[in-house]
Amino acid sequence: MIGLFRRFLNTWPARLFFGLLVLAFGLWGIGDVIRNIGHDSALARVGSDRIEVPQFQEAFQHQMTQATRTMGDQQPTPEMRRLIAQRTMQTLLTQAAIGQEVNRLGLVVPDPALRQAVFDIEAFHDKQGHFDRQVFDAVLRNNDMTEARFLDLMRTDLGQRQLLEAVRAGSIAPGELAHQVFDFEQEKRVAALVTLPFAAAPAPPAPGDKALHRYYDNNPDKFSAPEYRRIKAIVLSPATIAKDMTIPAADIQAYYDQNRAQYVTDPTRSLEVIVAPDQATAEKLAAQWQKGADWATMQQAAKAANASATELADATAADIPSPELAKAAFAAQPGTVPAPIKTELGWQVVKVTQAKAGVARSLASVQDAIRATLAQQRAGDQLYDRANKVEDVLASGSGLEKIPDNLGLAAVEGTLDAKGITPEGNQAPIPGPPELRTQLIAAAFDAKPDEPPHLNDVTNGSGETVGYYAVVVEKITPSARIPYDKVADQVREDWLAQQRRHEQETVAAKLMTAVNGGKSLVDAAEVDGLHVDTTPPIGRDNPPPDVPTQLVQPLFVLAKGKATMVETPDGFVVAQLTQVEEPSPTKDPLGYDRIRHALSAAIANDVEVSFAAALRERGNARVNQSLFDQVVGQ
Numbered sequence: 001m002i003g004l005f006r007r008f009l010n011t012w013p014a015r016l017f018f019g020l021l022v023l024a025f026g027l028w029g030i031g032d033v034i035r036n037i038g039h040d041s042a043l044a045r046v047g048s049d050r051i052e053v054p055q056f057q058e059a060f061q062h063q064m065t066q067a068t069r070t071m072g073d074q075q076p077t078p079e080m081r082r083l084i085a086q087r088t089m090q091t092l093l094t095q096a097a098i099g100q101e102v103n104r105l106g107l108v109v110p111d112p113a114l115r116q117a118v119f120d121i122e123a124f125h126d127k128q129g130h131f132d133r134q135v136f137d138a139v140l141r142n143n144d145m146t147e148a149r150f151l152d153l154m155r156t157d158l159g160q161r162q163l164l165e166a167v168r169a170g171s172i173a174p175g176e177l178a179h180q181v182f183d184f185e186q187e188k189r190v191a192a193l194v195t196l197p198f199a200a201a202p203a204p205p206a207p208g209d210k211a212l213h214r215y216y217d218n219n220p221d222k223f224s225a226p227e228y229r230r231i232k233a234i235v236l237s238p239a240t241i242a243k244d245m246t247i248p249a250a251d252i253q254a255y256y257d258q259n260r261a262q263y264v265t266d267p268t269r270s271l272e273v274i275v276a277p278d279q280a281t282a283e284k285l286a287a288q289w290q291k292g293a294d295w296a297t298m299q300q301a302a303k304a305a306n307a308s309a310t311e312l313a314d315a316t317a318a319d320i321p322s323p324e325l326a327k328a329a330f331a332a333q334p335g336t337v338p339a340p341i342k343t344e345l346g347w348q349v350v351k352v353t354q355a356k357a358g359v360a361r362s363l364a365s366v367q368d369a370i371r372a373t374l375a376q377q378r379a380g381d382q383l384y385d386r387a388n389k390v391e392d393v394l395a396s397g398s399g400l401e402k403i404p405d406n407l408g409l410a411a412v413e414g415t416l417d418a419k420g421i422t423p424e425g426n427q428a429p430i431p432g433p434p435e436l437r438t439q440l441i442a443a444a445f446d447a448k449p450d451e452p453p454h455l456n457d458v459t460n461g462s463g464e465t466v467g468y469y470a471v472v473v474e475k476i477t478p479s480a481r482i483p484y485d486k487v488a489d490q491v492r493e494d495w496l497a498q499q500r501r502h503e504q505e506t507v508a509a510k511l512m513t514a515v516n517g518g519k520s521l522v523d524a525a526e527v528d529g530l531h532v533d534t535t536p537p538i539g540r541d542n543p544p545p546d547v548p549t550q551l552v553q554p555l556f557v558l559a560k561g562k563a564t565m566v567e568t569p570d571g572f573v574v575a576q577l578t579q580v581e582e583p584s585p586t587k588d589p590l591g592y593d594r595i596r597h598a599l600s601a602a603i604a605n606d607v608e609v610s611f612a613a614a615l616r617e618r619g620n621a622r623v624n625q626s627l628f629d630q631v632v633g634q
Helices: 002-009 012-036 053-071 078-105 111-119 133-142 147-169 175-186 209-218 238-243 249-258 279-290 295-304 323-331 363-395 434-446 484-516 521-527 549-555 589-618 625-633
Strands: 044-046 049-051 188-197 228-236 268-276 308-315 341-343 346-356 410-416 456-459 465-477 563-568 571-581
Touching (some): 044 078, 049 078, 053 078, 111 147, 147 589, 228 238, 238 363, 249 363, 279 346, 323 346, 363 465, 484 563, 484 571
Antiparallel strands (some): 228 465
C-alpha cells in the first residue's frame, strides 16, 4: 500500500495535483495561518477561564506519575499516555466550570473553616491524632508544594465541595427501590440435596467389540486428528524489537539517577522529641529521661515544664526540621538520651526509638532491569515506523524471506492446529502477547495455501496496538479419522464414562420427576437408598463452598417444593427447594440502610456528573486540539 502510493507520487498527474494544492495554500491558507499567530495560546477555555499549557502539564505529569507508580517498572504506552492526558483535560475543564459556578453564586470559604479542614487531614497528625506543624511542613516539602499553594488549592476544593454537596444532598433512593434491591440481594433459599457422583455409579457390563466400534463410529470428532497447517510467519512487537536493541550505558545511568527513589532508600530514625523554652529546663528533662522515665511520663513532665513533646516516625534526615536535631539523631544510639541540643526552635531533647539503615540497590544490580525497561519503551516508539518498512517490502510483492533482518522481527515456522497445538502436543512457540497469538492462528486457518502475505496490526482490549504479524500457509493436512486400533483404549474408557454418566442422569431424572409429582426428596431418595443433605441458607452471591455454583441460579427460579437437577464436572445434583427466607428491613436495619445508602450514593454520583456536564456545556468548554496534540506528543 505504502510502496504503491510512493510510486504514484513520481507520476506527472500527482505532481500537477500537488502543484495546485501548493498554489491554493498560497492564495488562501497562509493568510489564515498568519492571522492565527499569537491569537490564542490557551490550551482550553471554559467561559472566560483559560487553561494554559503549564497548568495542564503540571496536572498531567502528576497523573502520569501516579500511573507509573501503579504499574511498577512498566512504562505507559503512547495510547495510555494519551488516555491519561484526555482524562486530565476533562478534569481540568470540569474544575474550571464548577469554579465559575462557585464564583457566580458567591460561595466563600472562611479562614476558620479552611484552618479546621487542614487540621482534620490525618496526614498532618502526630501519633496522638493531633495536628503537628512539623509534620505538616515535612509533607508539603516532600511533595514540592509551598504552604500558600496548598492553602489556595484547599480553599478552591472546599468551595467546590460546598456546591457539589448541595447538588448531591437531595439524592435519596426511593424506599420502594431500596426495598426491591434489598429483597433481591438478601433473599436466602434452603434446599434438600442428593448428590450422584459419576464415580459412584455401578460398573456397567463389559462392552463388546460391536458396542465399542459403534461408539467409535458415532463420535468421529473424538477420534480424529485435527486439521494441521504448516505456516511461516513474522511477528513484530515491542518485545521482538527490544530483544536486539542496544541501550547506551549513559542512558542506563541517567535513568537510574532520575528514578533514584525506586532503588535507594535513605536511612531513617524514629524519634521522641521534647522542645524546651530554655537550657535549664531541657537539662532537667534530659536528666529525668536518662534515669529511665518512659515516654508517657516525659510527656507529662514536658507539659508541666511548659515544653512541648512530639514524635517523628521513620524520618529521613531531610524530614527532620532542624539540621542540628537531624545530626544529633543520626549520631545517637537507639534507646539513649544525649545532651540537649540548641536549635532555632529552642532547646531540644531527643531519644531515638528505632533506627533503620538505608537500602541501596546498586546500578550494577538493577542495570539489566533498567536496560529491559528502556528497550521496551523505545521499542514501542519505533513500532509503527518499523511496521511501515515491513509493509513496504510486502507491498512490493516480496515474500517474507526478503524482509531485512534488522527490523526486530521474530520468525515463526512450523505445524499447528486451530488451537495452536503442534502434532507433538505442545503449544506452538509464537512470540508476542496473547492477542497476537490468537489472531495469527485464526488468520492462518482462514488463509489459502501460498496466498501472498500482508501485515496485520493487533490491538488489545483498550484499542492499543500491541504488535503486527504476517503469515503464509505452506501446506494443509486435512482432519482425518485415527484408526480404531490406535485409540481402542481411549474408546473403551470413554464408553465406560458415558455409561456411568447415563446411569446417574437416569437416577437424577427419576428423583426430580418423583418430587415434581408430589413426593418429598427424602421419600423419593429412600426408595434407592440415597442420602439427602440439607444446604445452609444460600444467597444469590457467594454461595457456601459445599453448594455447587451451577445450582444457585436454578434454585432462585424454583417454586417452593419443586425440584431441579444440574450437572457438575463430577456428577449430577438433584435439589428440592424446601425453604425461602424472605428478608426484612426491620430485622436487618443495618443491611437495609447499607443498600439504601449505596443506591443514594450512586444516584448522587449520576446527578453530580450530569450537573458538571451541564456546567461545561453552559461554559462552552472547548479544547485547542492541535495544541493539545502537540503538548501530549512531547
